[in-house]
Amino acid sequence: MxxxxxxxxxxxxxxxxxxxxxxxxxxxxxxxxxxxxxxxxxxxxxxxxxxxxxxxxxxxxxxxxxxxxxxxxxxxxxxxxxxxxxxxxxLEKMRGIEEVDTFANTVTVLAGTPLQAVQQAAQGADRFFGVDFGSRGSCTIGGMLANNAGGNRVLRYGMTRDQVLGLEVVLADGTIISNMNKMIKNNAGYDLRNLFIGSEGTLGIITRAVLRLFPAPRSSNTLLCAVDGIDQVHRLLALARGALGAQLSAFEVMWQDFYAITHDVTGRSPLSPEAGTHFILLEALGSDEQADGMIFARFAEQAFEQGILQDAVQAQSLSDAESFWRIRDSSGELSHLWGKGAVVNFDVSVPVARAEEFVTLCREALARDIPGGEAVFFGHLADSNMHLAVPDPSGQQREAICRTVYATVRAMAGSVSAEHGIGLDKRQYLHYSRSEAEIALMWRLKQMLDPQGLLNPGKVLPESLA
Amino acid sequence: MxxxxxxxxxxxxxxxxxxxxxxxxxxxxxxxxxxxxxxxxxxxxxxxxxxxxxxxxxxxxxxxxxxxxxxxxxxxxxxxxxxxxxxxxxLEKMRGIEEVDTFANTVTVLAGTPLQAVQQAAQGADRFFGVDFGSRGSCTIGGMLANNAGGNRVLRYGMTRDQVLGLEVVLADGTIISNMNKMIKNNAGYDLRNLFIGSEGTLGIITRAVLRLFPAPRSSNTLLCAVDGIDQVHRLLALARGALGAQLSAFEVMWQDFYAITHDVTGRSPLSPEAGTHFILLEALGSDEQADGMIFARFAEQAFEQGILQDAVQAQSLSDAESFWRIRDSSGELSHLWGKGAVVNFDVSVPVARAEEFVTLCREALARDIPGGEAVFFGHLADSNMHLAVPDPSGQQREAICRTVYATVRAMAGSVSAEHGIGLDKRQYLHYSRSEAEIALMWRLKQMLDPQGLLNPGKVLPESLA
Missing domain, CATH: 3.30.43.10 (Uridine Diphospho-n-acetylenolpyruvylglucosamine Reductase, domain 2)
Incomplete structure (x- = not known):
């Protein structure tokens, strides 16, 4: 039939x-x-x-x-x-906030709920949800959990995985596994949550979750600055970590060529692209406007005194801060801004210490392998997450570009997916970042939980182990 | 043979x-x-x-x-x-720090290494390891990972699980699963780490790990205070979270009878046991001594102004802070201090909002079920973790006391293990905190990874599913 x-x-x-x-x-x-x-x-x-x-x-x-x-x-x-x-x-009909618990600092939410609704519910209770990114109005909590979504504030609040206290999942055979735990300390038996979080719907369907909330930040300080050379980038990061402690919530690095494109086209950026080799957007979120202002001013002063900064401008208003963020977020419109036609976008990780080596090797490999091959780089450096965009004007080079970039990631012992997941597009590269023994174990888990192979077939895991 | x-x-x-x-x-x-x-x-x-x-x-x-x-x-x-x-x-011969990476802010360590050695290695690099507890000189990283150990600073830095970026594990059949990842953002395939972390050596043997390091704190503020009634405890916690933000690193609550015992015997505590119904030891760790001092003073001022505090004393020195912590840590010597002979100690979690309800119901149940049954209470309230000690002078009531306390935990939808694990002693109570479907899935994982049942038999999982 x-x-x-x-x-x-x-x-x-x-x-x-x-x-x-x-x-x-x-x-x-x-x-x-x-x-x-x-x-x-x-x-x-x-x-x-x-x-x-x-x-x-x-x-x-x-x-x-x-x-x-x-x-x-x-x-x-x-x-x-x-x-x-x-x-x-x-899961679009399964949306809604079931509860905000201001004692436990949790929100209980159905999987089809958009991220923005969770953020608003948190705000309504004078709390803060730690994950944020551009598609907040459309993306759902279930998708974020299936994917272990990242975003701009992982440095301070962690990935989506780190927000989860309780989870409800439906297995391939229809069994409901429910543990709507609200307790931060709970060592009763195996952790089943993390098996499903980040498995992209191949091991089970996430239907509900208990997520952590944080205190609403009461101060925000944002600095856009230019430095000369990767050593100064690392010195700035170390200084920021020490001086700002847990307040440091973003440390976005834009390599000069990326910055120049957005600067030339948008005219939005207050620093000249000649000011340095790397441009950093740095944010601190704290609990006390006056005292945090002192802390941030002292940090910036030290960065100047120690000769780390070539130039810098601090946001004086929310609208300043938003305009700085728009420079960084122009990555979403690169194919328009750059004027080179379609681009291929990458989301990879490399060990923090090797970021510049990765950039250099990637440029070399693209110039060697791809006719007219070039790239611009930006990323959440402190989280090891690098993004790059490579022009593909003909639309015919995508496969070749992917092979070249992922081979470089592999050579750096990096990850072919930092925050976007493996899905359909990267499964053939999974073994660049995970060992044969690991992939074999992933397959055993898949076969145990979904012996008929019903759930999201052809995603995440490569076809064979060879 | x-x-x-x-x-x-x-x-x-x-x-x-x-x-x-x-x-x-x-x-x-x-x-x-x-x-x-x-x-x-x-x-x-x-x-x-x-x-x-x-x-x-x-x-x-x-x-x-x-x-x-x-x-x-x-x-x-x-x-x-x-x-x-x-x-x-x-694993006692597998000890040693392999690397401290000050770019990635990680330490790579063999499983047999004592916690204290990791803390010292972090300190030597002007970094901080987030987990700490009393047995730091003897306990090993491998044991902490197997157990997902907690401690006093979970509120700020998380459990041991939250420190792990990379892991190496040996399976029952001798397969080595190694992923010594140093990258914070890494979504390449299933998360295998968390399957082993907290499984208490029943699914694999953890041999090596990459752990996160944090910036070394540069300021520390400690307050010991007395409040009147649980509502004031919750108000103080909410105020502290908002005003101190991510600096809040400990919020230890001692119920009056616990506090009175340590006060009367040790004479160490600066506040009279008559000063309130609950005593709170509160700590903030920050990055700037002067500014953080302002933030903390403002918080304490608000707490007084809002009528939350009955009495309070702030540590003026490291030795003050240590003496406050000794009051809390006297829980380890309760059987000496209390003078009621042996005590049975509990490590459970209940939802934060129900902490006092749990105390009340536990007292009632012990008075009803156990001849001379009573208890003193203390715990990491903000993490939902409650500890209690129940005298068992004859040494004959242990089983009955456990049954009574765990039944109360179950009625509160709590966890029979907050941070100590299930091990041998709590396996018969696992189903108080996890559903039948969950325990069945745990067994399926066990059978898949260790079909012969070789690894740590008789631990964590209950004998049968009935």
Whole structure:
């Protein structure tokens, strides 16, 4: 029998779903480029709670139909793209804040809730949610958890993984694993949460979570500065860590060529691109405006006195700070700004001490391997996270560019994914960053939890172990 | 054939080991009380690196002999006690700091290294290791990781789990899973680390780790204060979180009867036990002595102005601060101080908002169930971690006391282990804090990774699922 017909026959009728083409088209694509081959999901299920997710999985399991979980479809590695013959399981109807606990400093939230709603709920209770990035209005908590999303403030608040106290997950066979723990110290048995967080929907479907909240910051200080040479970048980072302590919340490095592009086009930036080889956007979040102002002023003074800074400008207002951030965030519009046509964007990590070596080797390798090959670099240096953008005017060099960049990452003992995940696009490079024994163990976990291979097939893990 | 004879025949001769009774006796016991039935390990292996650990496991696997991994033997739940017919695998010869990376802010360390050596290595590089507790001189990093140890500064720096970037583990079959990652952002594939961290040596043997370091604090402010009623405790915590932000590093609550015992006997404490119903030891660690002094003074002022504090005294020197901490740390000598003979100590968690309800219900339940039943309470309230001590003068009530206390924890949706682990002593209570589905999944993980049941048998997981 046709698997879809069989699935529809078995699916309990109260579970919302659609086979309408318009609905299915809404679930065809994520934030990545359109593909040569795309697969329209056979059906979209819209469960309303974990029991309904479990019912979908039981039905899928009985019919052997593949299920692709989807959140806000803002992923950058194709992790939520439907595979051939699959159904999409959208968590978009499972949204809502169940509770903000101001004693435990937690928020309990359904997986389909957008990040921004969590941030607002935190703010409403004079608290702060630690993760933030550009797609906050569309991306969902479930997708962030599946992906272990990062962002700009990992340095201070950690990755999405670090926010999680409790989790509810539905396994491939429909078993609900629920531990909505609110307690920071809890050593009762194995940690099951972290198995699912970052597994990109291949081991289970995250349906609910208890997340940590932090005190709302009451002071913010932002500095944009130019330094000359990577040694000064590292000296500045060490000084900032020592002088600002836990207040240091961002340390974004832009290499000169990246900075020059955004400067020339936007005219927004207060420092000349000639001012240094590296431009750093540095932010501190604290609890006391006056005292933190003293701390920050002393830090900046020391950085000048020690000859670390070539030039610097401190934000005098929120709007100053926002304009500094727009310089950094112009990375999202690079293909427009740069005027070189399409670009390939990378999200990788390399050990902090080797950041400049990576930049040099990458430039050399691209010049050698790719006709007209070049790149601009920027990143969350303190977290080891480097981004680079490589022009691909013809749109034909993507594969070759990826091979070159990931080979350099591999040579640096780096990671082919810092924060975007592996998804569909990087699975063939996973072994650049993980050993054969590790990938074999990942496969054993996959086979144990999803022996029929129903959940998000073809994602994260490479086809074979060879 | 005798399993030991068979094991000795197969063990590669270069692997250090002993069957000497004196050596075996050194590996008989941990920090918990002596047991009615104890098992001398048949042999102690002292491997020097992961390859030798792997060789021991391959030999054990071939002979079907049980292996109990041991660190500093400072555990509080019997997790490292030899089982009948087992060999001990001691990591005591695997000690040493391999590297301190001041760019990445990491320390790479062998599992048998004592905590204190890691703290000193951090200090030597003007850095700080975030976990600390009393047995720092004897406990090992491997044991801390196996146990996910907590301590006094979890509020600010997290549990041991939160310090780990990279890990090397030997599986039951001798496979070495190594990922000595130094990068904070690394989303390449499944997180395997957290499966082993906190699994108390039942899923693998941790042999090496890359741990995070923090900037060395440059200011420290400590306040001992008395408040009247639990509402004021919560108000003080909320105020401290907001005003001190990320500096808040300890918020230790002592209920009046606990405080009175240590006050009366030691005479060390500057506040009268009549001053309040709860006594709080509060610490802030910062980066700037002058500015942080201002922040702390303003916080204390607000707490007085808002009528939260009945009385308070701020440490004027390091020795003041140490004497305040001795009051809190006298919990270790309660059985001496209290004069009621032996006491049973508990390490549990309850949701922060229910701390006082837990105290009340526990007192009622002990008075009802145990002849002369009473308890004193103290704990890391902000982390949800409660400790209590219950006198057991006859030494005969231990089981009954445990049943009563853990039943109360269960009724509060709490955790039977906050930071000490499950080990041997709490396995029968694991299902008070974890669901049947969760324990079934834990068993499936155990069976996948250790199908012969060789690693630390009889620990963590309850005998059956019933």
């Amino acid at each position: 046709n698997p879809l017909v069989q699935f529809l026959e078995h699916l309990p009728p109260h579970i919302p779903h659609s086979v309408d083409e318009f609905d299915r088209r809404r679930h065809l694509r994520d934030f990545t480029l359109p593909r040569a081959v795309e697969h329209l999901p056979l059906l979209v299920a819209y469960p309303r709670d974990a029991d309904q997710v479990a019912a979908v999985m039981k039905t899928a399991s009985a019919c052997g139909i593949h299920v692709v979980p989807q959140g806000g479809l803002t992923g950058m590695a194709g992790g939520a793209l439907p595979s051939a013959g699959s159904i999409a399981l959208s | 005798n399993p030991l004879v068979q094991f000795l025949e197969h063990l590669p001769p270069h692997i250090p080991h002993s069957v000497d009774e004196f050596d075996r006796r050194r590996h008989l016991r941990d920090f918990t009380l002596p047991r009615a039935v104890e098992h001398l390990p048949l042999l102690v292996a002292y491997p020097r690196d992961a390859d030798q650990v792997a060789a021991v496991m391959k030999t054990a696997s071939a002979c079907g002999i049980h292996v109990v991994p041991q660190g500093g033997l400072t555990g509080m739940a019997g997790g490292a006690l030899p089982s009948a017919g087992s060999i001990a695998l001691s």
